[in-house]
Structure formats: structure tokens, C-alpha cells
Amino acid sequence: MIKYIVTRTIAMIPTFLLLTVFGFLLIELPPGDYVTSYIRAQAAQGNTSAADQEASMRAQYGLDQPIVVRYGLWLSRFVRGDFGDSFEFRRPATEIIGSRLGVTLTISICAFLISWGIGIPLGIYSATHQYSRTDNFLTTVTFVGLGIPDFLLGLLLLVTVWMLTGEVLTGMNSSAYASAPWSVGKVLDFLKHLWIPVTAVVITGTAWIMRVMRGNLLDQLGRPYVTALRARGLPERVVIYKHAVRNALHPLVMSLGQTLAWLISGFTIISLVLDLPTVQSIYLRAMLQQDVYLGGTILILIGVLILIGTLLADILLAWLDPRIRLY
Amino acid sequence: MAESELLLEVRNLKTHFFAEEGIVRAVDGVDFTVARGKTLGVLGESGCGKSVTGFSILRLVQPPGRIVAGEILYHGLHGADNRALDLARCSPTSSQMQSIRGGEIAMIFQEARTSLDPVYTVGSQLIEAIKYHQSLRQEQAKAWGVEMLRRVGLPDPEATFNKYPHQLSGGMCQRVMIAIALSCQPKLLIADEPTTALDVTTEAQVLRLIKDLQEELGMSMIFITHNLGVVAEMADEIVVMYLGKVVEQTDVKALFEDARHPYTQALLRSVPQIGKKSGERLQTVPGSVPHPQNIPAGCPFHPRCPSRMPGLCDRKEPALLPLSGNRLVRCFLYDEDALKGANVHVANT
Numbered sequence A: 001m002i003k004y005i006v007t008r009t010i011a012m013i014p015t016f017l018l019l020t021v022f023g024f025l026l027i028e029l030p031p032g033d034y035v036t037s038y039i040r041a042q043a044a045q046g047n048t049s050a051a052d053q054e055a056s057m058r059a060q061y062g063l064d065q066p067i068v069v070r071y072g073l074w075l076s077r078f079v080r081g082d083f084g085d086s087f088e089f090r091r092p093a094t095e096i097i098g099s100r101l102g103v104t105l106t107i108s109i110c111a112f113l114i115s116w117g118i119g120i121p122l123g124i125y126s127a128t129h130q131y132s133r134t135d136n137f138l139t140t141v142t143f144v145g146l147g148i149p150d151f152l153l154g155l156l157l158l159v160t161v162w163m164l165t166g167e168v169l170t171g172m173n174s175s176a177y178a179s180a181p182w183s184v185g186k187v188l189d190f191l192k193h194l195w196i197p198v199t200a201v202v203i204t205g206t207a208w209i210m211r212v213m214r215g216n217l218l219d220q221l222g223r224p225y226v227t228a229l230r231a232r233g234l235p236e237r238v239v240i241y242k243h244a245v246r247n248a249l250h251p252l253v254m255s256l257g258q259t260l261a262w263l264i265s266g267f268t269i270i271s272l273v274l275d276l277p278t279v280q281s282i283y284l285r286a287m288l289q290q291d292v293y294l295g296g297t298i299l300i301l302i303g304v305l306i307l308i309g310t311l312l313a314d315i316l317l318a319w320l321d322p323r324i325r326l327y
Numbered sequence B: 001m002a003e004s005e006l007l008l009e010v011r012n013l014k015t016h017f018f019a020e021e022g023i024v025r026a027v028d029g030v031d032f033t034v035a036r037g038k039t040l041g042v043l044g045e046s047g048c049g050k051s052v053t054g055f056s057i058l059r060l061v062q063p064p065g066r067i068v069a070g071e072i073l074y075h076g077l078h079g080a081d082n083r084a085l086d087l088a089r090c091s092p093t094s095s096q097m098q099s100i101r102g103g104e105i106a107m108i109f110q111e112a113r114t115s116l117d118p119v120y121t122v123g124s125q126l127i128e129a130i131k132y133h134q135s136l137r138q139e140q141a142k143a144w145g146v147e148m149l150r151r152v153g154l155p156d157p158e159a160t161f162n163k164y165p166h167q168l169s170g171g172m173c174q175r176v177m178i179a180i181a182l183s184c185q186p187k188l189l190i191a192d193e194p195t196t197a198l199d200v201t202t203e204a205q206v207l208r209l210i211k212d213l214q215e216e217l218g219m220s221m222i223f224i225t226h227n228l229g230v231v232a233e234m235a236d237e238i239v240v241m242y243l244g245k246v247v248e249q250t251d252v253k254a255l256f257e258d259a260r261h262p263y264t265q266a267l268l269r270s271v272p273q274i275g276k277k278s279g280e281r282l283q284t285v286p287g288s289v290p291h292p293q294n295i296p297a298g299c300p301f302h303p304r305c306p307s308r309m310p311g312l313c314d315r316k317e318p319a320l321l322p323l324s325g326n327r328l329v330r331c332f333l334y335d336e337d338a339l340k341g342a343n344v345h346v347a348n349t
Helices: A002-010 A012-028 A034-044 A048-061 A067-079 A093-128 A133-147 A150-165 A184-221 A224-231 A236-248 A250-265 A268-273 A279-289 A292-320 B050-057 B095-100 B122-133 B138-151 B157-161 B170-182 B200-217 B228-234 B252-257 B262-269 B336-342
Strands: B006-019 B022-035 B039-043 B065-074 B105-108 B188-192 B220-225 B237-242 B245-251 B321-323 B327-329
Touching (some): A002 A012, A012 A292, A034 A048, A093 A133, A093 A236, A093 A250, A093 A292, A150 A184, A150 A268, A184 A236, A184 A250, A184 A268, A224 A236, A250 A292, A279 A292, B022 B039, B022 B065, B022 B237, B039 B050, B050 B188, B105 B170, B122 B170, B170 B200, B200 B228, B237 B252, B245 B252
Parallel strands (some): B022 B245, B039 B237, B188 B220
Antiparallel strands (some): B237 B245, B245 B327, B321 B327
16 A cells, blocks of 8 residues: 555656646747736837837747756756746735635535535435435435536625625625725624625536445446345445445545545636635636746646646555555 | 245235336236245246346335335244235335345345445445444444455455455455445345446355355345346246246246246346357347337237247237146236137247
């Protein structure tokens, strides 16, 4: 088992390097660079003198070097923990990401815990009571949940609250508290905003987890070993929870690998629609503005989280299922 | 047969599946008895309802299937009034049924490897079964489990105890299944084609093992198979099933020497025999088993029967008739009243 974990971890290093290459290439792919879009923006405001600074700005940011050199410079700083400055905000990329990480993780971890906490038990209930009234009801609800995108649900909640109370709960804090230090009032205000994105994400997330759990468990309950366990006189709860559910958890554990990255990259559209100060919204903005270091850092961060998530999922799977342990 | 020798009586058992496309009468009137210490062979083609009969006895039939009629009288429990327990009336989820499963009546299956949970060691699955039926402590249960693995002839039982099913061969998995099934010393073992998935050498070893253990423990057995050779070796009595019904019941010697039902006769002719002229084509039962939702009227076997009597066999359904020598046959050929009434001329069979 320890050998398996060590081999699996070492195998991550080349994957990580490949990830940085592709990440860097993706950033470089669109024509032009940050200076091009900066000058265009300045020109649009009537400032034509910016065009003269073009060459000096490129030299200042190192954008006049060949691509391989730029990649090398970027990577060498990257591994030392210097992720570069955002062109747009003229602040270190880490600082910008860090300032938004708290809100992002609060929403995503709440949504994750609630949707898994509700989805798995409901899926088990649905599978063990197949075609019962409750199962049919839950199936209908989950299809609706899967069919409606989370940003639309968020918007519906927002509009409903506005019609009932006249408050527009976009963002994470009312303007009164936006720049105020944390206090009980601000926390309550934060919670008042938090439930809208969390509810929207939970509804679609729960629906998905429930469907997966129900399908897997039904598949397992039809297997010969379940009949054999029943034939041994084991109580139904042991057959289901100790045996069938453990076997049915595989695909969900696999998807945990993606979930870690989802924590900072999921629900992007709802972040934009509700104007949430999350990593996702700044990521999209950095990509549109060709803010290379900020966008690249988030991209690599997502990639690294996928790598770590997959590693954790693999270790968890190996613990769950002896057939996966490669000695 | 004296009452005290009986262990299990199945009377007019009907298990139907209520599928959306219609009702499938998988088991449709099965009668047989199992004597203490003896083996009843249940013989039939695929889809004749022999496995469902086994599952019905243990009340393991899952919806949309259920027992719609009949009695399954189990005489193995020594109640105060010495009365038999009708398993068909027990709730499948009752604690009484759970203690009977595995404790009184155990079952082994065709695919041994898929009948073991892949994520637990064989030892933990063995202990789990033992601890539910006997009040043993962990160490005692473990010692007993290792002892069972040794008795089913597994090499190095202590090492096998800690192995996972995927680390064992098919034959070893079946030995593990037998160890689990017999660990609580059941009075009846239902063996549902336990050697079908094994190669011939392993099959012979496993059959030998089952027979030896049966003698050692003095238990009864219902041996379900489609293999005439296997049933000849294992069984004392045989019931032949066709489309959910028993068509013939007799002792094993009489079946092979003097089968009465045309279906049994056709089955026996389809066995390849050593010493027959080479180049001769192997005989088969003509036609194929009808679709379970499209069972022919009258005697269900009549479209494939070489001795069918038009006007009788396609109209009425024959009853199970007692013949001399403790045997039962479901065929009009032996029903003199029906023959007279229908006034048909019988070809000399």
C-alpha cells in the first residue's frame, strides 16, 4: 500500500511539468499579449501616446523574449513560489487569488458537504425502494434538478427575494458592510447572501449524486454476491450497508478527484450572474484580458488540484477495493 | 415414506414474476419431497424454473417475483408440537427466515467468484456468516473458519483465509463457498449448478467433496443441474422439470433404466455415449423451449413430443400421476381414464 502511494506520487511530477507546458501554451495561444490589449484599451479612451510605450512595456514585462525563454523564466519563478504579478491589478497573483479564496471555498465546501450529505442517503433510499412512490417522486425532482442550470436557479432565487423583500442580494455583502471589518452584523449579512448560491449549486449537485448513487446501488443489488449474502441469513441492513453500498461508492470516489478542483473552478457562471467575488470570476476576467500571470496561476492551481484530487481518490479507492492495489 | 424421514415437502409451489410485458410463470405447480440425508436431483433445461424453485425455498425471490401459491413445509425444526414450518408463509425479512437461511438451509451457486463480495477477504465473509448463526467470539469464529477451509481441501487454509476472492481460482472460490455454506452445519444444502462454471477435472473434485461432506454431516441436498451425468452421480431421487412443472419424479436408477415421460426419454437420448457407432449424429430434443410468456395450451411439452395425441394433449393439461414403484409422471400416456374418455388410439411407444 505504501509502495503504491509512493509510486503514484512520483508519477505526478512529469504530469505536473506537462501541465505547466500546456498551461503556458494555452495562455500564449491567442494572438497578441497584455500590452496589445492595454494599448487598445488606452486608445479607446483617446490616449494614443500609449502606443509609444509598447516596446518599453514589453521589455519591462519580459514579453519580448522568445517563448521558450519566457516559459523557462516563468517556470523557474513559479517553483520558487513567485507566481508573478497581475498586469491589470498590478499586485501579485497570489494576493488576488488569496483574497477571493475564502469566499470561494465557503460556498463550494458548504455546497459539497450538503449535496453529498443529502445525495448519498437519498440515493440509497431510492435504490432500496425502487419504483415506490417516494422513489418516483425523488426521480422526478432530480430530473428537474438536473435539467435546470444552477445559474438559472440562482437568478430565480435572487428575483424571488427581490420581489418579496425588495433587497437585491448580489455579491457576498451589502454595500454597508462591504469594506467594514468582520463583526457579528457582517457575518449575518454574509450568511444572508451565502444561501442563494449554495442552494442553487446544492440542488443540481444533490440531483447528480443521487442519480449516480441510485444507479450504482441498483447495479450492485442485482449482483450474485448480494443474493449469496442474503442466502447466508445476513440481515438486510448488513447486506446493503456493509456490502452493496461499499461496492457502489466506487464511481463517486472516482469523481472526488475532480471535486477538489471543482471547489475553485465550479459554478463559474453563477459567480458571474450573482456577481460573487470568487476565484472563478477573476479567472474568466484574467483570461479575457490576457492577464497571463494571474490566469496562468489559476489554471495551474486547478490542474494541481486535479492531480492531488486524483491521487487522494486513488488512495481511497485502493483502500476501498483490494483489486486496485498494485503491489 | 414415513413422516419422520421427511425434511422438506414442497406442495404445488407457484412462483410468478409480474413483469410489465406479462406474467412469467417461472414455477407453476412444483411438488417434491426431500428425505433426511438424501439427495434430490432437480433436472431440467435452462429456464425451466429449477433455480427459481431453489430461491423460493429460501424466500430469496425478489420483486416483481413472488410465491403465489403452495406450501414449503420444513420439518427440520424441533418445535414443541413437532409441526412443520411452512416457509411459504414466512415473511422473507423476518428474523425466523434469516436464522433458517444459512443456519438450517444453505445454498451454493453457479458462479462462485461473483457470489463472493470482491472487497472483503474470504475469511471475513466466512466469519461474518458464522457469527450471525452461532454465538462465537471472534477468535473462536476465526479458528472454526480456518478449520472449515481445511475441511474443504484448500491448501494452506491460514493463508487462504486472508485472501481476496480475485486472488483465488474458480475451483478454490467454489470450495470457499462450500466452506461458508457448511460452516453453520445446515440440515439442507441447495446446490444450484455448483460445478457448471468449472472445468471437468475440478468439477469431479468438487462433486466428490460435496458428497463426502454430505455423508460426514448427514445433511440432505437439493442438487439443481442440467447435466444428466452429474445428477446420476449425485442424486438418490430425481425430479425432472419442464416449463415450471415437475414432469417426472423417480429414483435415480429407474430414471436411467426406464424413463416414462417422453421429455425425460428425449433428454436421455441426447446424451453422447461411449461405444456408440462413430459418425452417428447426436440426437437432440426436437424444437426449443417456448418463450415463458407464450406457453402452449394443454400439455406444455406437446409441440415437441414425439408421442403427442392430437385432440388430447393440445387441449387438456395432464396431472401428476402416481405409478408403481414410488414414481410420478405427468403424461396422458399413463392416464387410462383420459385415454378412454378422449377415445384416441395410442401408438405403441
